[in-house]
Amino acid sequence: MEGKRVLRVETRRKDLRFPFPKNFNQRVEGAKLTRLGRRAKYLVGELSNGEALIMHLGMTGRFTVFGKQKGNFHHAAGEDEKHDHVVFEMSGGARVVFNDARRFGFMDLWPVDDLENYAPFAGMGPEPISNEFSGAYLAEAFAGKKAPVKAALLDQNVVAGLGNIYVCEALFRSGISPKKLAGSIRRDRLETLAVEVRKVIEEAIVAGGSTISDFKQADGELGYFQHSFQVYDREGEDCVVCAKPVKRLVQSGRSTFWCAGCQR
DNA sequence: GCTTGGACCTGATTGC
DNA sequence: TGCAATCAGGTCCAAG
Numbered sequence: 001m002e003g004k005r006v007l008r009v010e011t012r013r014k015d016l017r018f019p020f021p022k023n024f025n026q027r028v029e030g031a032k033l034t035r036l037g038r039r040a041k042y043l044v045g046e047l048s049n050g051e052a053l054i055m056h057l058g059m060t061g062r063f064t065v066f067g068k069q070k071g072n073f074h075h076a077a078g079e080d081e082k083h084d085h086v087v088f089e090m091s092g093g094a095r096v097v098f099n100d101a102r103r104f105g106f107m108d109l110w111p112v113d114d115l116e117n118y119a120p121f122a123g124m125g126p127e128p129i130s131n132e133f134s135g136a137y138l139a140e141a142f143a144g145k146k147a148p149v150k151a152a153l154l155d156q157n158v159v160a161g162l163g164n165i166y167v168c169e170a171l172f173r174s175g176i177s178p179k180k181l182a183g184s185i186r187r188d189r190l191e192t193l194a195v196e197v198r199k200v201i202e203e204a205i206v207a208g209g210s211t212i213s214d215f216k217q218a219d220g221e222l223g224y225f226q227h228s229f230q231v232y233d234r235e236g237e238d239c240v241v242c243a244k245p246v247k248r249l250v251q252s253g254r255s256t257f258w259c260a261g262c263q264r
Numbered sequence: 265g266c267t268t269g270g271a272c273c274t275g276a277t278t279g280c
Numbered sequence: 281t282g283c284a285a286t287c288a289g290g291t292c293c294a295a296g
Contacts, residue, residue: 101273120291145266146266
């Protein structure tokens with residue numbers, strides 16, 4: 001999409017998780033997408049008309065690129081078209097289709113020069129792969145926190161962009177119990193945690209993400225990081241380190257997978 | 265002010 | 281086989 005013009009936008013329903021912003025199609029059509037970036041789990045497309053096209057995949061959202069483009073990204077029609085909710089027709093012939101069965105994703109528009117005041121971004125923590133994120137940062141962010149470290153790492157105001165899978169994996173690699181209160185973890189262990197969080201994210205990106213049921217990359221490829229899970233979705237299986245069974249518990253309504261032998 | 269849990273919506277899986 | 285219950289990668293908001 002980057003460098004291309006949005007020739008036409010087709011919204012096939014009036015809302016996703018939230019209603020589309022007012023006059024969404026008209027505000028996007030005709031604009032050139034000058035830069036496509038990301039903040040946490042939000043995709044941010046900067047448009048030539050000064051607005052930012054903000055897109056979130058929710059849990060089951062997916063963008064697929066159809067049409068001829070440098071010989072790649074040429075695919076047959078999607079298998080579940082009833083969940084194709086938005087179609088962007090780009091200059092150059094590509095069709096970018098947003099599909100989201102569960103409709104937890106959404107799209108929004110916000111002035112590019114005011115993104116720091118976009119509500120979800122205000123107060124958001126640093127990116128886990130940025131220089132700002134470190135053991136020292138975690139010590140400061142966790143100070144006085146009585147929530148379990150699992151819940152604290154999922155809080156986007158602490159660190160931006162970690163989800164349930166990667167928090168479970170990072171805690172396992174760090175040897176830290178998900179039940180440990182965030183404010184009670186020693187500084188040296190937070191240094192380890194910061195390193196492992198970064199490594200998990202970087203490895204997952206290289207592997208093309210995690211496909212549990214329906215995630216696909218833009219070219220239709222599946223992710224491969226699920227083959228590297230050490231605890232996530234492995235309840236009852238042997239821990240890869242100590243062979244004790246991996247446990248599951250529910251924290252703040254989310255499943256946590258962990259090893260009681262390795263994580264203290 | 266901080267933390268938890270329900271709600272949002274659909275589909276796949278499990279159990280009766 | 282068929283139906284109901286449960287669970288799922290995220291985020292927001294009300295209640296505690």
